[in-house]
Amino acid sequence: MIDLRRLHVLRAVAHYGTVTAAARALHFTPSAASQQIRQLARDLGVDLLEPQGRGVRLTPAAESLLAHADAIQARWEEAELDLRAAEDMPAGPLRVTGFPVAVSVLLAPMAARLRERHPRLSVRIRETGVAESFDLLFEGESDLAVVEATPRNPPPSDARFDQRPLLDDPFDLVVPDGHPLAGRERVDLADAAHEPWIAPVPDSPCRPHVMSACGAAGFTPDVVHHALDWNATAHLVAHGLGVALIPRLAGLTPQLPVTRVACTGRPHRKLLTCTRRGGHRRAAVAAALEELRALVPTAVA
Structure with a gap:
């Protein structure tokens, strides 16, 4: 019979990508996590991990086993839900x-x-x-x-x-008050192609949205400043240091001298x-x- 605890370690390796990261998430040492997988492999009589460079990767047998493991986990969740079915009030x-x-x-x-x-x-x-x-x-x-x-x-x-x-969260072009584009009801991003830009930091989830929206408008933005926080971005805009695309859900500091302008094509996340x-x-x-x-x-x- 498969030891479900060892199976969970294998699922963690697949999710986190390495034995070390999986061990950290499960509060194991890497050697203990590796031992669990080796024992699972011996129990099943198949190889589950194979060398890849300095790391390891899942074998086809491990990938097949994981499909069953995910199904087992889903069924366990369903069983728990069925047992609580009578508790229909949120608590x-x-x-x-x-x-x-x-x-x-x-x-x-x-x-x-x-x-x-x-x-x-x-x-x-x-x-x-x-x-x-x-x-x-x-x-x-x-x-x-x-x-x-x-x-x-x-x-x-x-x-x-x-x-x-x-929901779809639209991006607005944010410009300083008094900017030539500030008075428009809607703006084509191509009209901001020659502006200096403030963009999310490279590893931000929103960075690809901003670059794609500009690319769809036919230009690559001249990014002169990067920011992680939307309010930091808006303050850079307020000081006339560039324009930016900011999601509508992002609340900005009140009274900042900036204007949000809706974009044609409705870029969004x-x-x-x-x-x-x-x-x-x-x-x-x-x-x-x-x-x-x-x-x-x-x-x-």
Whole structure:
């Protein structure tokens, strides 16, 4: 019989990419994690890892085993949901994660509404990056995440997660007050092609959206400043140091001398809700998703 604890170590190696990273997430030493996988391989009589450069990669046998392991995990989640089916009122802890803008605009008001309507439910919010949100879901440390759709995310077909569209967050061109483009109701990004630009830092999830939007308008922006925080970006714009694309959900410091202008073609980023497979059926998660959907129309108005 397969030892499910050893199988979980193999799943972690596949998720995190290395034995060392998996061991760290599981609070093992790398040697202990490796021993668990070696023992699982001996139990099954197949090789599960093979050398690749200085690291290792999963063998075809391991990939096949993981498909079954993900199915087992999903069935276990379903079994737990079925056992709790009679508990149809949201109650207990609900652990939610999201990136900073999602926490401010969506998760905070969601938690406040849930506190009023479901007093037996205790919402616990944790601000995280997109990748960490998926890690916490995988580890069972989170029940629901609001994430940006990025090329680095697990694909929608990933059997471990249930990813669903929540909203499209449009990007506005942000320019200093008094800028020639500030008086327009809508602007073609090509009209800002010769401006100095302020862009997200290279590893930001929004960086590809900004570069793609400019590319679709026929130019590569002259990026002279980089910022991680949207308010930092807006302050750079306010001082006349460039223009920027900023998501509409991002709240900016009041009274900043900047103007948001809608863009033709409506460049945007997609926000998703994500649970472990089948997790949206939990009463607490379902209640949270209902509140999030109710917040969408006003969030991007």
